[in-house]
Amino acid sequence: MTSAKVALLLDRDGIINIDSGYVYKYSDEIIYPDILEVVKEANVLGIPVAIVTNQAGIARGMYKVSDVDSFHKHLKNFYQENGARIDHIEICPFHKDKGEEMWKFDSLLRKPNPGMHLKALSQLMCKVEGSLMIGDKQSDRINLLGLKTLLLQGDYEITPANDLCQSRQELCQKISNYLNNLLDFS
Template sequence: MDRIRPALFLDRDGVLNVDKGYVSRVEDFEWVEGARECIKAFNDRGWWVFVVTNQSGIARGYYTEDDMRVLHDHMSTELAKTGAHIDRFYHCPFHEEGEIARYRKDSFDRKPKPGMLMSAMADFPVAREQSFLIGDKQTDIEAAHAAGVGGFFFTGGNVHQFAEWALADFEDGAR
């Protein structure tokens, strides 16, 4: 059993990759500046690193869960080249107004609800009070707070520099 340790929760679109609207293909994927370095730095600290991403494009019929998995596999392969990794990707394919019937529903996993974060904390020994999320939407921050972890609003730039600032701020008591 792994030891209890802090977790960095990362939204995907707009934090790890440039948000071009429903990014689902490798050829459309572009890392946000500092994303790989951010993940590596937190891996090196011994933190868990999780991606928690709403993927309503699946419910809307824009792409499939398999398409998303191919993209996540690509991200993992790219990260491995720098000695970095995501401990687990969590996604919510559901949306109340989805076109695909099996994905058309409300879900506790869809941010701003905390389901994906709660699942990660159930699946891994996470030190909740020492953990935080970086997201680019208010719903990300709401999900973090609902899960009992810190939340930081990323508005662009170098996400590694932002994460280092967030960590220092968090350790000083910000949430």
């Protein structure tokens, strides 16, 4: 697939919205405006954008898939109303050892496994090589050859590496630089 594009893959809680723990009720007030601007930039550059989010609250019985779907419907509408577009969303409702039996499963979809990423990239007809994953947890470092990563240091312990940003401003600037540099190589 030489004509395949790269994608921007975003974790949700902590990156797109405030992470107050098992977030499933939507409110415009919890959405970070800086990532909205990054998504607009990706849209202008023709780079598809996908959300890839573990949603263990489903497995734990805290909320339902329909609650997450409703959150995402509102989120996509909010983005659209503000001139940005999310092209695809993948969730993982499973947890390997916590929660209700029907959701207790060691799924390849659950980050840090690459299942959600591969599904999203396939759905968007994008390639792994050069696609960029943005997250704020160690589990957002996906072991997938060719996938680039940028992480935001926040409330979670992350092993220091050159992909770690200390502020949202630094993260957004590095994403912007990366996306704009893709034009030189595509």
